[in-house]
Amino acid sequence: MNKSELRKKIRILKHSVSLEQKKTESNKVFSIIESIPQFCRATNVLLYHSLPDEVITHEFIQKWHLKKNIFLPYVDNDYLQVRKYISGELKTGKFGIEEPTGPEINNLSNIDLVIVPGMAFDMKGNRLGRGKGYYDKLLRKMRCYKIGVCYNFQLLENIPVEEHDFPMDMVISPMNIIMCHD
Ligand SMILES: Nc1nc2c(c(=O)[nH]1)N(C=O)[C@@H](CNc1ccc(C(=O)N[C@@H](CCC(=O)O)C(=O)O)cc1)CN2
Numbered sequence: 001m002n003k004s005e006l007r008k009k010i011r012i013l014k015h016s017v018s019l020e021q022k023k024t025e026s027n028k029v030f031s032i033i034e035s036i037p038q039f040c041r042a043t044n045v046l047l048y049h050s051l052p053d054e055v056i057t058h059e060f061i062q063k064w065h066l067k068k069n070i071f072l073p074y075v076d077n078d079y080l081q082v083r084k085y086i087s088g089e090l091k092t093g094k095f096g097i098e099e100p101t102g103p104e105i106n107n108l109s110n111i112d113l114v115i116v117p118g119m120a121f122d123m124k125g126n127r128l129g130r131g132k133g134y135y136d137k138l139l140r141k142m143r144c145y146k147i148g149v150c151y152n153f154q155l156l157e158n159i160p161v162e163e164h165d166f167p168m169d170m171v172i173s174p175m176n177i178i179m180c181h182d
């Protein structure tokens, strides 16, 4: 199956999960994240503000934003830029995503951990995104630990990989913790 066929398949599967189920599964994913050392020792965490079909981050952002520095991406033409999340300071951007309006950071090397959404991930840490290449371009500029998060049905044995795709170090679903490097 190629990338666009896979996206179609995942989109259909996403409709079979209720909001209640999504909330329960998202809580599981983020309680796993709270237990892993890469999160515990991180000061600066790049998260995402979830869309309705993604692992839900809203409560997690609220819970942690005063204890750690939480950063969120925003779409700037063909690239993602990063801003610090400040409570309540969000504005709907391109694609209907709530984006931060706080101070912009240029130095991505200060980010300790990035938590990445995806349409699907595989056991090697490969990621299938929404097909715009935004995260691929951002992640290759970042040296820090990268965790992909998804629901169980989004974790696949293999997904097609292209040269520009950037792999995760770990993938977490409610039922699986995949360490992607040997
Ligand atoms: N919550 C969240 N924030 C994110 C991303 C994401 O995937 N999730 N991004 C990850 O890159 C960036 C935004 N990229 C996005 C790219 C496409 C679509 C989207 O809705 N695409 C439609 C098709 C729209 C079109 O082609 O015009 C779709 O998937 O149905 C959304 C976000 C930055 N912020």
Ligand SMILES: Nc1ncnc2c1ncn2[C@@H]1O[C@H](COP(=O)(O)OP(=O)(O)OP(=O)(O)O)[C@@H](O)[C@H]1O
Binding pocket: 003, 127, 128, 129, 130, 131, 132, 133, 134, 135, 136, 137, 140, 162, 164, 165
């Ligand atoms: N590092 C890069 N530099 C330039 N173009 C890139 C880069 N990475 C990806 N692209 C372009 O982005 C397009 C979409 O790539 P792909 O289908 O892998 O996106 P994706 O990872 O699924 O999406 P996203 O990262 O936005 O969630 C491709 O046509 C590719 O040419």
